[in-house]
Amino acid sequence: MTKEFDIIARYFTRPTSHTLLGIGDDAALIQATPGCELVVVSTDMLVSGVHFFAHADPDKLGHKTLAVNLSDMAAMGAEPRWATLAVALPALDESWINHFSRGFFRLALEHAVDLIGGDTTRGPLCLALQIIGEVPSGMALRRDGAQANDDVWISGKLGEAALGLAHLQGKIELDGRSAEICLRRLHTPQPRVALGRALRGVASAAIDISDGLLADLEHIATRSGVGAEVEIDLLPRPDVMSGIAENELRQAVLAGGDDYELCFCAPAARQQTIAAIAQQLQLPLTKIGRIVGGGGVRAIDGNGREFQASVRGFDHFEPS
Numbered sequence: 001m002t003k004e005f006d007i008i009a010r011y012f013t014r015p016t017s018h019t020l021l022g023i024g025d026d027a028a029l030i031q032a033t034p035g036c037e038l039v040v041v042s043t044d045m046l047v048s049g050v051h052f053f054a055h056a057d058p059d060k061l062g063h064k065t066l067a068v069n070l071s072d073m074a075a076m077g078a079e080p081r082w083a084t085l086a087v088a089l090p091a092l093d094e095s096w097i098n099h100f101s102r103g104f105f106r107l108a109l110e111h112a113v114d115l116i117g118g119d120t121t122r123g124p125l126c127l128a129l130q131i132i133g134e135v136p137s138g139m140a141l142r143r144d145g146a147q148a149n150d151d152v153w154i155s156g157k158l159g160e161a162a163l164g165l166a167h168l169q170g171k172i173e174l175d176g177r178s179a180e181i182c183l184r185r186l187h188t189p190q191p192r193v194a195l196g197r198a199l200r201g202v203a204s205a206a207i208d209i210s211d212g213l214l215a216d217l218e219h220i221a222t223r224s225g226v227g228a229e230v231e232i233d234l235l236p237r238p239d240v241m242s243g244i245a246e247n248e249l250r251q252a253v254l255a256g257g258d259d260y261e262l263c264f265c266a267p268a269a270r271q272q273t274i275a276a277i278a279q280q281l282q283l284p285l286t287k288i289g290r291i292v293g294g295g296g297v298r299a300i301d302g303n304g305r306e307f308q309a310s311v312r313g314f315d316h317f318e319p320s
């Protein structure tokens, strides 16, 4: 067996649980559950030097490669089912691949995702995952359903991943415990798949926060043809000992990326239902603002002043 196929067999081939034909042929065969629509959220790519540092822990990278895609499934209210993985590897470092594979399959097992194919080549380290999920017909959570007067909600806390990154970049210095919390958020995000599922038929629109709250909520606003107002004081604060300037903290919460929490909208009448979901999932859900007419997204402080974020979210082609 050639090295390439040996690697695929050893590190990327695992038993599948709901796949007709998996790894080993020219393409995989899958079948949607009757009554479900297939949802393909194609290809989130993680590139060395852009999305992670070259020396990043491969186990965590395996987790994150899948997690960011599961988060897209969560945002659609979809059940993640299948994935294909394209990897470019600079060299044949078996220990690296082994750890990457372990981190990947730990999370894949947790969410019953079958890896059904991919591609393995030599090149600058790059990881591209395509994920395929399904959702009962007509029940997908979309970005375009928000209505004026809907409440805007988020899951969990925002900003910790961005603070972790700033810490790694030497822009801020977190104490030991805060650094641990923030780096865990950055390296091993927990995709909110169960929340997405629970929000079917409840949320009017949803998105996962990968680039930053203001930028991502703006996507909902634009697609729905509405505007949104966020009350800064309603946002949960990052769990850090603060030696950090208030402005920096706000910037991280409102525009920091990589949190992979969900932001969703729902009519005010759904408040009780949402509180029950939070209780059931043991996941804080916080109402942070509302949908308004017009357009754009504004963040307002306790004095009614608008916060002017220096950046509204991560943009690959915007100079930082």
Ligand code: ADP
Residues within 6 Å of the ligand: 008, 012, 013, 022, 023, 024, 025, 026, 027, 084, 085, 086, 087, 115, 116, 117, 118, 119, 120
């Ligand atoms: P082909 O040349 O027909 O595209 P390959 O030789 O590239 O097929 O791959 C052989 C099999 O291994 C295919 O089923 C492919 O989907 C799978 N595969 C290749 N790389 C990976 C990977 N990194 N993870 C999962 N499956 C992979």
Ligand code: MG
Residues within 6 Å of the ligand: 118, 119, 120
């Ligand atoms: Mg191929």
